[in-house]
Amino acid sequence: MTLSPSVPEAGLDLMGFKDAVEELLTGFLDRKAPRADSSGSPDLAAPLRHFIGAGGKRIRPILAFVGWHAAGGTGDARTVCHLAASLELFHVFALIHDDVMDSSALRRGRPTVHRALALARQGDDSNIPAAAAARFGEGAAVLIGDLAMVWSDELLTDGGATPEQWAALWPVLHAMRYEIVLGQYLDLQATGTASPDVDRALRIGRYKTAKYTVERPLHLGALTAGADQVLLDRLSAFALPLGEAFQLRDDLLGVFGDPSSTGKSALEDLRDGKATVLTALALQAATPLQRKELTDWLGNPHLTHEQGASARHVIMATGAPAQVEEMITARYRTALKALDDALLPCAARQALHDIAQAVTQRTT
Amino acid sequence: MTLSPSVPEAGLDLMGFKDAVEELLTGFLDRKAPRADSSGSPDLAAPLRHFIGAGGKRIRPILAFVGWHAAGGTGDARTVCHLAASLELFHVFALIHDDVMDSSALRRGRPTVHRALALARQGDDSNIPAAAAARFGEGAAVLIGDLAMVWSDELLTDGGATPEQWAALWPVLHAMRYEIVLGQYLDLQATGTASPDVDRALRIGRYKTAKYTVERPLHLGALTAGADQVLLDRLSAFALPLGEAFQLRDDLLGVFGDPSSTGKSALEDLRDGKATVLTALALQAATPLQRKELTDWLGNPHLTHEQGASARHVIMATGAPAQVEEMITARYRTALKALDDALLPCAARQALHDIAQAVTQRTT
Numbered sequence: 052m053t054l055s056p057s058v059p060e061a062g063l064d065l066m067g068f069k070d071a072v073e074e075l076l077t078g079f080l081d082r083k084a085p086r087a088d089s090s091g092s093p094d095l096a097a098p099l100r101h102f103i104g105a106g107g108k109r110i111r112p113i114l115a116f117v118g119w120h121a122a123g124g125t126g127d128a129r130t131v132c133h134l135a136a137s138l139e140l141f142h143v144f145a146l147i148h149d150d151v152m153d154s155s156a157l158r159r160g161r162p163t164v165h166r167a168l169a170l171a172r173q174g175d176d177s178n179i180p181a182a183a184a185a186r187f188g189e190g191a192a193v194l195i196g197d198l199a200m201v202w203s204d205e206l207l208t209d210g211g212a213t214p215e216q217w218a219a220l221w222p223v224l225h226a227m228r229y230e231i232v233l234g235q236y237l238d239l240q241a242t243g244t245a246s247p248d249v250d251r252a253l254r255i256g257r258y259k260t261a262k263y264t265v266e267r268p269l270h271l272g273a274l275t276a277g278a279d280q281v282l283l284d285r286l287s288a289f290a291l292p293l294g295e296a297f298q299l300r301d302d303l304l305g306v307f308g309d310p311s312s313t314g315k316s317a318l319e320d321l322r323d324g325k326a327t328v329l330t331a332l333a334l335q336a337a338t339p340l341q342r343k344e345l346t347d348w349l350g351n352p353h354l355t356h357e358q359g360a361s362a363r364h365v366i367m368a369t370g371a372p373a374q375v376e377e378m379i380t381a382r383y384r385t386a387l388k389a390l391d392d393a394l395l396p397c398a399a400r401q402a403l404h405d406i407a408q409a410v411t412q413r414t415t
Numbered sequence: 416m417t418l419s420p421s422v423p424e425a426g427l428d429l430m431g432f433k434d435a436v437e438e439l440l441t442g443f444l445d446r447k448a449p450r451a452d453s454s455g456s457p458d459l460a461a462p463l464r465h466f467i468g469a470g471g472k473r474i475r476p477i478l479a480f481v482g483w484h485a486a487g488g489t490g491d492a493r494t495v496c497h498l499a500a501s502l503e504l505f506h507v508f509a510l511i512h513d514d515v516m517d518s519s520a521l522r523r524g525r526p527t528v529h530r531a532l533a534l535a536r537q538g539d540d541s542n543i544p545a546a547a548a549a550r551f552g553e554g555a556a557v558l559i560g561d562l563a564m565v566w567s568d569e570l571l572t573d574g575g576a577t578p579e580q581w582a583a584l585w586p587v588l589h590a591m592r593y594e595i596v597l598g599q600y601l602d603l604q605a606t607g608t609a610s611p612d613v614d615r616a617l618r619i620g621r622y623k624t625a626k627y628t629v630e631r632p633l634h635l636g637a638l639t640a641g642a643d644q645v646l647l648d649r650l651s652a653f654a655l656p657l658g659e660a661f662q663l664r665d666d667l668l669g670v671f672g673d674p675s676s677t678g679k680s681a682l683e684d685l686r687d688g689k690a691t692v693l694t695a696l697a698l699q700a701a702t703p704l705q706r707k708e709l710t711d712w713l714g715n716p717h718l719t720h721e722q723g724a725s726a727r728h729v730i731m732a733t734g735a736p737a738q739v740e741e742m743i744t745a746r747y748r749t750a751l752k753a754l755d756d757a758l759l760p761c762a763a764r765q766a767l768h769d770i771a772q773a774v775t776q777r778t779t
Contacts, residue, residue: 091618095600148561152554187603190516193557194600197512200564201592208585214578221572228565236459236558239551254455 063402068116068128068135069109075136076103079206098164098195099202102143105159105314110410111138111268117406118272121399122282131275133210134220138268140203145231147196151189152239153323160314165192212275219274227267234258241326245349247334252326253295260301261294288389289403296382296411299375302327304414306363307372312415318359324350328378333371341365383411427766432480432492432499433473439500440467443570462528462559463566466507469523469678474774475502475632481770482636485763486646495639497574498584502632504567509595511560515553516603517687524678529556576639583638591631598622605690609713611698616690617659624665625658652753653767660746660775663739666691668778670727671736676779682723688714692742697735705729747775 080103083096112135119131149155150163157163162170169188173179179187212220237255269286270278278286304313305320306329320327330349337345348354348362366372386407390400444467447460476499483495513519514527521527526534533552537543543551576584601619633650634642642650668677669684670693684691694713698706712718712726730736750771754764 091615092597093600093604095597144561148557152557183607190603191600193512193516194596194603197508197561197564198593198596200561201589201596204568204592205585205589208581208589217572221569225565225569225572228568229562232558232562232565233456233459236457236555239554239558240457243547251455 063398072112072135114268115272117402118269119276121395122273122276122278124276130210130212137203137207144196144199151192165189230258231263243324243350245324245330249331252328252331256298260298261291265294266290285393289386292382293386296379299379302329322354332374333366333369336369427762436476436499478632479636481766482633483640485759486637486640486642488640494574494576501567501571508560508563515556529553594622595627607688607714609688613695616692616695620662624662625655629658630654649757653750656746657750660743663743666693686718697730697733700733
């Protein structure tokens with residue numbers, strides 16, 4: 052995904068802001084390395100540095116920055132930069148725990164944190180049984196994820212927000228954090244119980260993505276610049292359909308994406324039996340035979356590559372991917388329409404336009 | 416453990432404060448139940464209400480209250496009460512994740528959160544394989560723990576602290592949260608690798624308990640009332656030895672405690688092969704035969720009740736429990752001496768005296 056690559060005079064310097072967030076994050080994590088004199092303390096920041104270093108779209112930080120501009124933010128970006136870095140580290144927490152829950156092997160093209168920690172443990176002690184190393188890796192990754200959340204608070208509170216900013220930000224931060232946990236919980240509950248229930252899948256995506264990934268970061272940035280409820284509502288009218296489109300694109304990429312671009316296994320969503328709109332629509336449109344096949348395959352942790360290819364073939368044959376593409380397009384258009392109506396500053400509006408295009412058409 | 420049962424005119428109303436914290440916590444969690452109109456939203460607060468309702472010593476809230484008084488806090492206790500409730504909910508987060516990592520079955524005499532959620536899942540869907548239900552329970556418990564951390568922040572930021580109080584509290588809160596994660600990580604790393612290394616076991620206990628459970632809550636309470644560094648140092652001189660004694664008592668109770676009092680299994684520490692001072696001393700003093708037996712038993716997840724009894728017998732025969740009792744007594748005395756030297760207000764001093772006695776002599 053490419054977000055407007057460089058800086059026209061009149062535009063927002065998204066890449067400059069992204070770099071500033073990167074610098075803040077890496078500097079913060081570098082300072083968390085244990086001091087030379089504290090022998091015996093493991094470097095708990097190392098897995099987080101590694102994770103951050105593996106890339107990522109930084110969509111939440113960028114949206115916070117655009118939200119700040121949309122509300123008239125200008126000049127000293129220290130507070131919004133800390134907010135943005137904090138959102139990114141909070142997201143790292145969510146991904147690390149998510150990968151443990153889903154038993155994912157790969158993230159951003161590298162072993163997931165629990166896998167890497169299990170492998171390191173086996174490297175330290177070749178006598179340890181594989182199951183014990185895996186168990187250690189999971190427990191250790193839960194703790195590293197916890198630490199990412201702890202440190203996301205530290206980045207946030209180091210940002211020099213005023214009492215007025217805090218009063219506006221905290222309720223939204225608390226709501227956002229609750230929503231992602233709820234979304235993950237609904238997702239976990241639904242996983243392995245593939246069904247034709249499109250509404251259920253949409254509801255999960257609303258919490259997991261539409262609100263958490265798009266609406267809340269925009270709102271938080273805007274609130275940092277003193278946004279009122281009218282502006283927040285306008286941003287929501289853009290953010291929620293776009294966020295749904297983002298999730299629908301994710302669903303397609305999870306099954307049909309190229310692992311060398313997505314950095315994730317192309318079998319995992321199928322093996323987990325993720326309850327997505329894509330699979331719900333496929334089950335709705337399937338013939339009895341196709342439905343039986345899909346029900347056998349979706350959620351089968353031992354699904355082979357060949358069975359995965361067959362599942363993709365059947366899903367394609369049901370027409371579900373084309374339906375999902377249509378849903379993405381409809382939501383993209385709704386988002387752009389809301390953007391046209393929103394009377395935002397030009398530069399913010401242009402940035403959101405570019406972001407909408409990038410997130411709905413991405414391949415990663 | 417009984418903490419000064421009622422309220423002499425001159426003393427601190429610890430039980431009144433504990434009740435106020437209880438009321439704040441239960442009111443907060445009650446308000447988190449999904450509204451009647453939000454059908455389909457699970458009540459994620461329910462496991463937390465259940466957990467809080469199962470009791471617990473509330474040692475951290477009480478210490479925050481005493482720290483507040485020690486620094487001259489008086490009158491409106493709203494901020495320290497929110498701080499205390501937040502510390503308790505943060506601790507719930509730590510315990511839920513700890514129980515997942517240790518695969519513990521019981522906590523406070525009830526099934527642990529991941530066990531309860533696995534059982535509920537099997538109740539909802541009798542076709543689900545036991546392993547899948549267990550896996551769901553663990554993932555769901557990680558999320559419920561995450562939510563406890565999220566909500567502990569909400570309780571904290573709802574407490575009406577002033578910018579000056581925040582400036583003093585945040586750095587200590589961040590440090591405390593890092594320390595508990597580090598302590599848990601060291602504990603997890605050492606688990607299953609029982610060794611005669613007493614220093615390692617003491618280091619783990621320092622992070623997990625001495626700082627997290629005793630020193631930091633006292634400091635946070637004191638800072639809420641504007642404490643200076645001199646007072647913080649005096650509180651540390653009391654808190655750190657007492658905290659070590661607390662952990663040593665925990666180690667003894669983990670192996671020799673009565674499950675009907677502790678609410679935990681008496682086999683678990685042995686089965687996990689927890690790296691405690693007790694087992695380190697036992698391995699140091701053991702005969703070659705005893706050392707071989709202990710090495711076989713400690714960390715054996717299939718340890719039987721009979722083998723557990725034999726392990727207890729051998730540990731007793733090495734004299735390690737008596738040594739640990741001596742270490743507890745020495746640290747208790749050091750703590751009381753520090754208390755005598757600390758020039759605290761009488762009521763706070765008396766309360767800390769009582770607490771020191773209670774935590775070193777407890778049976779739960």
